[in-house]
Amino acid sequence: MKDLWKIFSKGLLDENPIFILALSLCPALAVTTTVLNGLTMGLTVLFVITTNNVVVSITRRWINQKVRVPVYITSIATIVTVAQLVMQAYFPDLYKALGIYLALVVVFAIILARAEVFASKNGVVRSFCDGFGMGCGFTLAMLSISIIRELLGNGTILGYSVFGASYNPALIMILPPGAFILIGYMIAGIKSYNARREAKRLKEGEA
Amino acid sequence: MGDYLTLFIGAVVVNNFVLTKFLGLCIFFGVSKSFDASVGMGMAVTAVMTLSSILAWLMYNFILVPFNLTFLSTIVFVVLIASFVQLLELIIKKQAPALYNMWGIYLVLIATNCIVLAVPLLSVESSYSFLKSIVFAIGSGIGFAVAIVLMASLREKLAYADVPKALQGMGIAFILAGMLSLAFLGFSGML
Numbered sequence: 001m002k003d004l005w006k007i008f009s010k011g012l013l014d015e016n017p018i019f020i021l022a023l024s025l026c027p028a029l030a031v032t033t034t035v036l037n038g039l040t041m042g043l044t045v046l047f048v049i050t051t052n053n054v055v056v057s058i059t060r061r062w063i064n065q066k067v068r069v070p071v072y073i074t075s076i077a078t079i080v081t082v083a084q085l086v087m088q089a090y091f092p093d094l095y096k097a098l099g100i101y102l103a104l105v106v107v108f109a110i111i112l113a114r115a116e117v118f119a120s121k122n123g124v125v126r127s128f129c130d131g132f133g134m135g136c137g138f139t140l141a142m143l144s145i146s147i148i149r150e151l152l153g154n155g156t157i158l159g160y161s162v163f164g165a166s167y168n169p170a171l172i173m174i175l176p177p178g179a180f181i182l183i184g185y186m187i188a189g190i191k192s193y194n195a196r197r198e199a200k201r202l203k204e205g206e207a
Numbered sequence: 208m209g210d211y212l213t214l215f216i217g218a219v220v221v222n223n224f225v226l227t228k229f230l231g232l233c234i235f236f237g238v239s240k241s242f243d244a245s246v247g248m249g250m251a252v253t254a255v256m257t258l259s260s261i262l263a264w265l266m267y268n269f270i271l272v273p274f275n276l277t278f279l280s281t282i283v284f285v286v287l288i289a290s291f292v293q294l295l296e297l298i299i300k301k302q303a304p305a306l307y308n309m310w311g312i313y314l315v316l317i318a319t320n321c322i323v324l325a326v327p328l329l330s331v332e333s334s335y336s337f338l339k340s341i342v343f344a345i346g347s348g349i350g351f352a353v354a355i356v357l358m359a360s361l362r363e364k365l366a367y368a369d370v371p372k373a374l375q376g377m378g379i380a381f382i383l384a385g386m387l388s389l390a391f392l393g394f395s396g397m398l
Contacts, residue, residue: 184381
């Protein structure tokens with residue numbers, strides 16, 4: 001049980017797909033203009049990565065090593081298409097807002113990487129935990145980026161006004177340059193936090 | 208004619224895929240450390256994108272539309288592009304080993320890249336004609352090449368700058384990309 005928790009929790013911070021591994025950045029920048037879009041994208045990826053990890057893990061014994069990557073890609077593309085069709089049917093507005101980026105979930109490096117690195121070598125339960133943890137880490141990152149961007153760029157969270165009418169929104173945060181600059185500072189922040197934690201650990205080790 | 212020019216310039220600068228739509232960021236940040244590599248990458252992406260757009264257009268209009276299978280376009284395009292790039296790699300390796308030694312590595316990197324998938328998908332979605340989708344693909348490729356070459360030149364200069372420790376590496380690269388993107392935003396009033 002503790003082992004499973006470890007597999008799950010490493011995706012949240014220590015190996016966070018966006019901030020630490022710097023994989024699948026396109027969506028993190030593109031759809032995080034509002035919290036709703038960011039959250040939807042995060043949950044879609046959570047669904048795809050978990051399902052794909054389970055599928056890959058179940059089928060790992062029958063798939064020839066030489067053709068595994070095309071097989072993984074086809075499996076991911078199928079799951080993404082299912083997600084796309086469901087969203088199109090039940091949440092047409094969100095489907096429109098996410099646009100092309102929803103289809104591009106197929107080529108997110110993080111999903112293929114988890115299939116290749118983890119699910120192809122581990123059992124179903126462990127692979128599920130790994131995918132779920134990575135997906136949660138991804139969703140968490142999307143959520144934090146989109147909260148900052150919507151708050152500063154529009155003065156709202158999920159459409160509700162936070163700062164009141166007198167707030168003059170910093171439009172740049174919603175525009176593309178703001179996304180790049182914000183992620184740059186967020187990566188720097190996490191890097192220096194990790195460096196400080198590491199230094200503390202070393203110091204405690206000496207004492 | 209004017210139509211095509213607008214589409215082309217739009218794809219190169221105004222709607223630059225990297226800096227305004229965030230596509231192809233993995234290679235944009237990964238390969239922009241040296242100028243020579245970035246030129247190679249830019250060319251490889253342009254070539255692959257153009258060829259795969261042509262293939263995807265033919266596939267979509269002659270197979271998926273007649274059989275009413277357009278909802279499968281994502282799957283079909285991914286498999287099509289990935290296998291096409293592999294094929295291209297094999298052919299170049301056999302026919303032009305010198306070329307392969309120079310650019311082969313980039314081909315592997317772009318086999319499943321979002322920018323190469325996005326361009327055919329977008330041109331199908333906007334139902335461009337055959338010629339238009341080619342112009343769009345070439346423009347997008349050149350836009351990508353311009354962005355990555357600019358970025359690589361800046362990063363080579365950056366090596367001499369005194370960057371705060373936490374920002375070194377990815378951090379400053381993102382902020383730099385933000386500045387570039389700000390500059391490209393200036394083009395938005397052009398069309």
